[in-house]
Every structure is written in structure tokens, then in C-alpha cells.
Amino acid sequence: MQPAGPLYEIDCFKGVIHHLHFPHCETNIGEHSVKLAVAHFTGVNLEIIQPLKVTDSHVIIDVQGLSLFGLLKNMLFPTKPINAQVLFFHEELTDIQISKLYIHLVPGNVPVEEVKKHHQSCTYITTSSRCQLTPWTQYKPCCDTGKPQPKIKTFDTDYGPNYHPTFSVHINTKVEEITVGLLDENDQEVWKPRQLSLTAGCSQDAATSNIQNAGAEFVDRHREALIQRVSSVMEMADSLLRNK
Structure with a gap:
């Protein structure tokens, strides 16, 4: 089994919650799809909870006790595309005439607010970020200005807790807009280019x-x-x- 979602810490009065719905990012849910379960951490013990129901967007479980929960999926199934997000953060570097654009490739069930918490010194750039990416596959950004570092990187389904950038792009501070897209290792377009404002x-x-x-x-x-x-x-x- 491997992680398939962020870790949630849930605390409330016993008996208040009867069911929990965990968002997942799998795109192939059905009889022959990836098998999802929920890990329940109670102290030093780990309980694997089988779902009551799996919908196209959520895994539903019955609740007996509350503490730490996280989604798991079976590694025996072939790797398939998942719903993902391309997130952007812009940082002004006042000492030099350069700014940085940080590009994050994260699964679709990672809350954007959680990523923001780790990059409060940067400006979050809102865009239509949804796409489908295949875990353990290499991707590379294409930009009309600046040089991405690294040039290519493996999408490794980061569920925290740190949410490091996948790529960074050094940009001249005089540049007010940049067009960014995402390609796979065969130069096929997987996320159409968007024009991002660096001054908004x-x-x-x-x-x-x-x-x-x-x-x-x-x-x-x-x-x-x-x-x-x-x-x-x-x-x-x-x-x-x-x-x-």
C-alpha cells in the first residue's frame, strides 16, 4: 500500500460523526480499478479500514473512533493518471533584479490552503490548475521567458508535509507576464499554456x-x-x- 491522500487529524466529541468522506484523485474507479482503503492511526497502532463506498470523488468509511486518517491504495495495480494540480507561487527578490516563479505539481486532493501555508512569503497566482498526471512519470514546464530548474522532474505524488516546489523559474523583474505550459517526457502537451500575471x-x-x-x-x-x-x-x- 502507498499513500493516496494527505493525513487528516480529526478531533470532536465521540459519537458526533458517523461517517467520513475522504477526497481522492483517482480517475479510474470501478470493478477493476485501483483499490483504496483508509489508514487509521491510534497511538502506535495502525488500522486498515475498508470503505463502505467509493464514489468518483470520495472514499466513505464508517467511524468508530477519531484521530489520524489517511488514504491508501494498492501498489499492485498498474500506474494510471490521477487528477492533479499545477500551482504557482511568485517571489520578489528585492536585492537583485530577479524574481522567482515556483511551480508545484501536486495531486488533486491536496488542499491548496495547505500548500499556501508553507509559502507565505510568496504570492499565490490563481489559474485554472486542473490536469491529469501519471505518478512516477517525468514532466517539464515550457516557458516563454526564463529557464526552469530542473529542466525535467518526476511527478511523485507529494502529500506533504513540506510541499517543496517541483520547478523554479528565474525571471527578470521587468517581466510582468509569463506564459507557462506543461509537457510530458515525449514533449506531448498535458497542461495547455496559461498566461500568468506576475503583478496582480x-x-x-x-x-x-x-x-x-x-x-x-x-x-x-x-x-x-x-x-x-x-x-x-x-x-x-x-x-x-x-x-x-
């Missing part, structure tokens, strides 16, 4: 900062009038001034 996140951050500064300036100018007219204004004023 920066513009949004600047707009948020401007709104906060405007709010703080408003409080400075009208502090006495606000105190006389609005209840709980001190808490509001202090909150705005902290963001100044």
Missing part, C-alpha cells in the same frame, strides 16, 4: 495597504468627533492605527 498579487497588496492608510488618516483627522458620536470608537480607532 503585488497590486492587490498595494491596494489593501492604501485602504488601511486612508482609514488611519481618517481617524487622525476626526478622532474627537468620532469619540463623541460613535460607541466603542476607541477599539475601532486603535485597530485602524495599528495598521497605519
Whole structure:
């Protein structure tokens, strides 16, 4: 058996939850498809739970106790494509005239928010990221600017906990847009090229900062009038001034 999904830690009052639905990323579910199960970790013990039902998107189990859960799949079956995601994070390097675009190839049942937690210094670039990739197959990005490092890499179904980038691309800071696609080892297109804006996140951050500064300036100018007219204004004023 091998991991087929991230590890979940579930904690609540006993008896509240009767069934759990775990998202999977398999594309071939049926009588002769890959066999999925759920690993239940209780202290030093591991329990393998057989599903009550497997749908096109979820594995459903009956719950007896709660702790750590994770999906497993049988390694004896041939490797087939799974639902996957191509995620992008952009990092500005202020000391040099270069920025970095990080490309992550991850299974489709990995929550994007979990990947974001490990790259908070970068700007997440939203795009239509869904695709189908085959585990243990090599892929390579194609870019209209910059050189990807490495040039080619094996898709190894990363379920954490670190979520390291699969590729990085060094880009001149003057570049505002980049077109990126994904090819397999035979140069066949597996994810059509998308045009990504490298300035959208920066513009949004600047707009948020401007709104906060405007709010703080408003409080400075009208502090006495606000105190006389609005209840709980001190808490509001202090909150705005902290963001100044």
C-alpha cells in the first residue's frame, strides 16, 4: 500500500460523526480499478479500514473512533493518471533584479490552503490548475521567458508535509507576464499554456495597504468627533492605527 491522500487529524466529541468522506484523485474507479482503503492511526497502532463506498470523488468509511486518517491504495495495480494540480507561487527578490516563479505539481486532493501555508512569503497566482498526471512519470514546464530548474522532474505524488516546489523559474523583474505550459517526457502537451500575471498579487497588496492608510488618516483627522458620536470608537480607532 502507498499513500493516496494527505493525513487528516480529526478531533470532536465521540459519537458526533458517523461517517467520513475522504477526497481522492483517482480517475479510474470501478470493478477493476485501483483499490483504496483508509489508514487509521491510534497511538502506535495502525488500522486498515475498508470503505463502505467509493464514489468518483470520495472514499466513505464508517467511524468508530477519531484521530489520524489517511488514504491508501494498492501498489499492485498498474500506474494510471490521477487528477492533479499545477500551482504557482511568485517571489520578489528585492536585492537583485530577479524574481522567482515556483511551480508545484501536486495531486488533486491536496488542499491548496495547505500548500499556501508553507509559502507565505510568496504570492499565490490563481489559474485554472486542473490536469491529469501519471505518478512516477517525468514532466517539464515550457516557458516563454526564463529557464526552469530542473529542466525535467518526476511527478511523485507529494502529500506533504513540506510541499517543496517541483520547478523554479528565474525571471527578470521587468517581466510582468509569463506564459507557462506543461509537457510530458515525449514533449506531448498535458497542461495547455496559461498566461500568468506576475503583478496582480503585488497590486492587490498595494491596494489593501492604501485602504488601511486612508482609514488611519481618517481617524487622525476626526478622532474627537468620532469619540463623541460613535460607541466603542476607541477599539475601532486603535485597530485602524495599528495598521497605519
